[in-house]
Amino acid sequence: MDQREFANRRIQHMEMCDITKQFPGVLANNQVCIDVRAGEVLALLGENGAGKSTLMKILYGLYRPDAGEIRINDQTVPLHSPNDAIAQGIGMVHQHFMLVPTLTVVENIVLGLPSSKGIFLDLDVAAKRITELSQKYGLQVDPWAYVWQLSVGEQQRVEILKVLYRGADLLILDEPTAVLTPQEVDELIPTLEEMTRMGHSIIFITHKLREVMAISNKVTVLRNGQVIDTLATADTNQEALARMMVGRELLKEYDKAQVTLGETVLEVKSLCAKDDKGLPALKKVTFEVRAGEILGVAGVSGNGQRELADVIAGLQQATSGQVIIAGKDVTNKLPAYVIDAGMGYIPEDRLHTGTIPSFSISENVILKDNARPPIARGPFLDFEEIARYSKRLVQEFAVKTPTLETQVGNLSGGNIQKLILAREISREPAFLLAAQPTRGLDVGAMEYVHQRLLEQRAAGKGILLVSEELDEIFKLADRIAVIYEGQIMDILSIDQADREHLGLLMAGVTQAAD
Amino acid sequence: MKQSIWGKILILIGAVVGALLVGALLLLIAGANPLVAYRAMLIGPLSSRYGITEALVKATPLLLVGLGIVIAFRSGILNIGGEGQMVIGALAGSACALALPDLPGILLLPMTLLSSFLAGAVWGGIPGWLKARLSVNEILSTIMLNSIALQLVTFMLRGPLIDPQEIAYGTGFPQTAQLPEQSWLPRLIPRTRLHWGFVVALLLAGLVYVFLWRTSLGYRMRAVGAQKEAARYGGIQVENSLVLAMALSGGFAGLAGMVEVLGIHHRLLDGISAGYGFSGIVAALFGQLHPLGTIPAAILFGALTLGADMMQRAVEVPAAIVLTIQGLVVLFVVGSDVLMRRPDFLKRLLGKRMMPIPEETSQEEVPS
Numbered sequence: 001m002d003q004r005e006f007a008n009r010r011i012q013h014m015e016m017c018d019i020t021k022q023f024p025g026v027l028a029n030n031q032v033c034i035d036v037r038a039g040e041v042l043a044l045l046g047e048n049g050a051g052k053s054t055l056m057k058i059l060y061g062l063y064r065p066d067a068g069e070i071r072i073n074d075q076t077v078p079l080h081s082p083n084d085a086i087a088q089g090i091g092m093v094h095q096h097f098m099l100v101p102t103l104t105v106v107e108n109i110v111l112g113l114p115s116s117k118g119i120f121l122d123l124d125v126a127a128k129r130i131t132e133l134s135q136k137y138g139l140q141v142d143p144w145a146y147v148w149q150l151s152v153g154e155q156q157r158v159e160i161l162k163v164l165y166r167g168a169d170l171l172i173l174d175e176p177t178a179v180l181t182p183q184e185v186d187e188l189i190p191t192l193e194e195m196t197r198m199g200h201s202i203i204f205i206t207h208k209l210r211e212v213m214a215i216s217n218k219v220t221v222l223r224n225g226q227v228i229d230t231l232a233t234a235d236t237n238q239e240a241l242a243r244m245m246v247g248r249e250l251l252k253e254y255d256k257a258q259v260t261l262g263e264t265v266l267e268v269k270s271l272c273a274k275d276d277k278g279l280p281a282l283k284k285v286t287f288e289v290r291a292g293e294i295l296g297v298a299g300v301s302g303n304g305q306r307e308l309a310d311v312i313a314g315l316q317q318a319t320s321g322q323v324i325i326a327g328k329d330v331t332n333k334l335p336a337y338v339i340d341a342g343m344g345y346i347p348e349d350r351l352h353t354g355t356i357p358s359f360s361i362s363e364n365v366i367l368k369d370n371a372r373p374p375i376a377r378g379p380f381l382d383f384e385e386i387a388r389y390s391k392r393l394v395q396e397f398a399v400k401t402p403t404l405e406t407q408v409g410n411l412s413g414g415n416i417q418k419l420i421l422a423r424e425i426s427r428e429p430a431f432l433l434a435a436q437p438t439r440g441l442d443v444g445a446m447e448y449v450h451q452r453l454l455e456q457r458a459a460g461k462g463i464l465l466v467s468e469e470l471d472e473i474f475k476l477a478d479r480i481a482v483i484y485e486g487q488i489m490d491i492l493s494i495d496q497a498d499r500e501h502l503g504l505l506m507a508g509v510t511q512a513a514d
Numbered sequence: 515m516k517q518s519i520w521g522k523i524l525i526l527i528g529a530v531v532g533a534l535l536v537g538a539l540l541l542l543i544a545g546a547n548p549l550v551a552y553r554a555m556l557i558g559p560l561s562s563r564y565g566i567t568e569a570l571v572k573a574t575p576l577l578l579v580g581l582g583i584v585i586a587f588r589s590g591i592l593n594i595g596g597e598g599q600m601v602i603g604a605l606a607g608s609a610c611a612l613a614l615p616d617l618p619g620i621l622l623l624p625m626t627l628l629s630s631f632l633a634g635a636v637w638g639g640i641p642g643w644l645k646a647r648l649s650v651n652e653i654l655s656t657i658m659l660n661s662i663a664l665q666l667v668t669f670m671l672r673g674p675l676i677d678p679q680e681i682a683y684g685t686g687f688p689q690t691a692q693l694p695e696q697s698w699l700p701r702l703i704p705r706t707r708l709h710w711g712f713v714v715a716l717l718l719a720g721l722v723y724v725f726l727w728r729t730s731l732g733y734r735m736r737a738v739g740a741q742k743e744a745a746r747y748g749g750i751q752v753e754n755s756l757v758l759a760m761a762l763s764g765g766f767a768g769l770a771g772m773v774e775v776l777g778i779h780h781r782l783l784d785g786i787s788a789g790y791g792f793s794g795i796v797a798a799l800f801g802q803l804h805p806l807g808t809i810p811a812a813i814l815f816g817a818l819t820l821g822a823d824m825m826q827r828a829v830e831v832p833a834a835i836v837l838t839i840q841g842l843v844v845l846f847v848v849g850s851d852v853l854m855r856r857p858d859f860l861k862r863l864l865g866k867r868m869m870p871i872p873e874e875t876s877q878e879e880v881p882s
Contacts, residue, residue: 313747315746315747334749334751335746335747335748335749336749336750336751338749339749340749345747347747349743352741352743352744353743353744353747354744354747355741355744356737356740356741356744356745357740357741358740358741359736359737359740359741363733363737366733367737367744367745367747367748368748368749370730370733370734370737371730371731371734375730376730379729379730379731380728380729380730381728381729381730381733383728
């Protein structure tokens with residue numbers, strides 16, 4: 001059956017040839033060629049701004065190329081709109097989900113499609129087909145569940161089902177793992193394998209090397225709008241790919257300066273807090289961070305990390321316990337008080353908490369200092385000083401931007417993160433909390449953020465690093481605290497910690513149970 | 515990314531023209547000649563000293579209310595309570611002026627204006643506080659407070675504050691006695707109704723601009739309006755900012771009410787707000803929620819309001835049609851906003867039509 005299905009796929013071979021696309025000031029794609037066959041997974045690898053998304057938007061009919069052509073089964077096809085692309089059997093799963101939270105799964109999937117019952121919905125028929133599809137591809141989801149009830153991973157399955165339901169043979173997945181937890185990524189991989197077995201072709205956009213190696217058959221590396229190389233995944237390795245993607249050698253290991261530990265800059269004592277739903281999110285959390293060290297908080301997403309960070313920063317109330325920053329009790333104090341006590345905070349949500357997207361770079365730089373001299377002179381803002389200060393930060397932290405007046409929402413993720421780093425570090429806090437500081441960043445930007453954090457450690461700041469990436473924690477931390485269901489399972493020094501042991505702790509298994 | 519100011523003005527003019535074209539159909543149906551009607555409406559206010567000054571007279575409360583709206587909307591809270599805040603301001607100011615008839619004008623006028631500002635601020639601050647502390651929807655609370663304010667003023671005008679002469683003559687018309695003359699806002703041009711309130715409003719527009727864009731406090735309020743979570747993260751007290759924004763917004767509306775009293779009527783009477791509390795919102799939106807942009811917007815709407823009156827007299831159509839045309843202008847202008855925020859939208863809209871369709875496939879707009 002697979003064989004027959006395989007042969008029935010309308011797209012046996014898709015090629016994009018010599019695609020060029022020019023935007024004002026940027027050559028987004030320069031004579032790019034890629035191709036993918038039925039049953040293949042092509043990984044499209046590149047840093048942010050390398051031209052991956054533009055290329056895929058061209059394939060999906062959202063943009064028109066200035067030059068070049070798209071061929072399906074050796075025939076040139078015009079793709080002028082997503083409708084054309086869908087008609088040809090191309091489907092796209094966007095990075096940001098396009099679902100209506102207040103509708104059910106089945107309603108979301110049939111949205112915009114004609115119904116077999118004329119003006120009445122044929123939801124039962126559709127639900128049946130969805131169930132069939134989800135069984136076939138291993139995409140478990142209840143068709144009658146409301147989308148708002150679903151986890152991020154489940155919502156992504158709905159997006160994939162939506163595309164399959166429309167009969168897509170070629171699926172474009174735009175950074176599908178950026179929003180997933182490691183477990184959800186593990187669940188996605190067999191689904192993709194199942195789809196290729198059925199003859200679908202998949203284009204997988206990513207900048208995570210590990211996933212390229214795990215998922216793809218073939219990889220095309222893009223840099224600055226150009227194809228650097230296309231090779232079989234089996235013939236390459238992560239280091240080589242990283243080099244191609246970034247265009248230089250990356251550091252495998254960081255040099256960690258020897259630092260003598262100083263005073264305790266953060267003390268958390270049997271801290272308890274509740275989550276949005278009123279359930280206990282933190283249970284008697286106790287630890288301390290001393291000047292000159294990085295304490296990594298490892299754990300699977302949703303185990304209390306967000307609450308921990310927000311309670312420390314004063315953005316959320318603690319129900320009991322104590323937070324002491326640089327000797328000052330800041331428990332349940334206003335955020336302004338916590339900032340003054342000496343806390344710098346790189347929040348998890350960099351676009352909506354860390355910055356104001358509609359404000360300019362300069363306006364974002366002064367977010368925490370707008371009433372302090374020399375930024376403020378009396379009640380007024382000193383614009384000369386603000387310009388000088390912003391310019392200095394942008395230069396020192398290599399934020400790529402056309403002007404200081406550019407809206408932050410128009411910057412790339414990496415540059416937004418650099419700007420937040422610039423603001424937080426330049427304020428010289430005694431204690432710095434970095435929550436998921438490199439999530440969604442490409443390797444180049446990631447390395448930059450890591451170096452800056454290590455610099456701060458060497459300068460004698462205490463850093464709490466909350467991260468779901470074990471690699472990151474291993475590279476940076478001096479000690480590791482593992483959090484599971486709001487509890488600190490154990491705190492290990494980096495020399496004692498090994499991945500396997502940590503993995504067990506992260507899953508809630510303690511040594512004793514072994 | 516950013517559109518030139520001329521592009522924006524062009525879009526706004528286009529919106530007004532579009533509204534007038536649709537309005538022309540209505541006029542035709544009503545049996546009036548649209549050309550004559552629009553001539554009266556558009557040329558009328560510009561063709562005489564009376565027309566120009568009256569347009570500015572109507573622009574004054576629009577601008578004052580609009581400035582308050584700019585502050586509130588920029589701070590992330592919607593103030594639909596301009597009507598109520600206007601009459602409460604006018605009530606407090608009038609009471610103040612009537613209570614202190616012997617004070618010299620140099621003291622009485624500022625005190626009167628200040629008390630109207632404070633009363634409006636309290637009336638606006640209440641929904642602000644309810645929103646900040648109890649998450650009460652400010653649209654509901656401001657609208658409800660409108661009704662309370664209007665009833666309260668009606669009660670005061672029929673009872674405690676009624677003009678003693680009205681009682682003496684037994685007419686009982688709901689209005690206060692004339693306010694002491696030294697409290698009146700002087701006329702700007704003799705033998706017209708244009709008064710110094712217009713100049714005050716212009717100065718305040720500059721002041722609001724400086725406040726919102728040049729001071730720390732204004733920055734904080736805009737930050738709250740643009741992104742609450744980030745503002746909180748940055749150490750800004752979001753709740754206080756919301757209350758302050760609503761209080762200032764209400765204060766400006768209160769001032770608008772009193773300026774109407776002191777500049778035009780010289781006494782408080784029913785219906786002093788005349789819908790300015792709502793049309794001020796439109797003026798502010800039309801002015802791109804910018805204090806300086808609100809100046810021409812208020813003048814334009816002042817002229818349109820006057821022009822509509824003139825049109826009604828010129829072609830003798832029912833007042834409802836005039837109101838409809840005003841409504842159309844508002845709809846088109848608010849609708850044109852999408853073109854300003856997304857310049858590519860217009861290009862795509864036009865592009866689809868003008869580009870030759872090369873292949874046989876039909877091109878439909880894509881719902882994504």
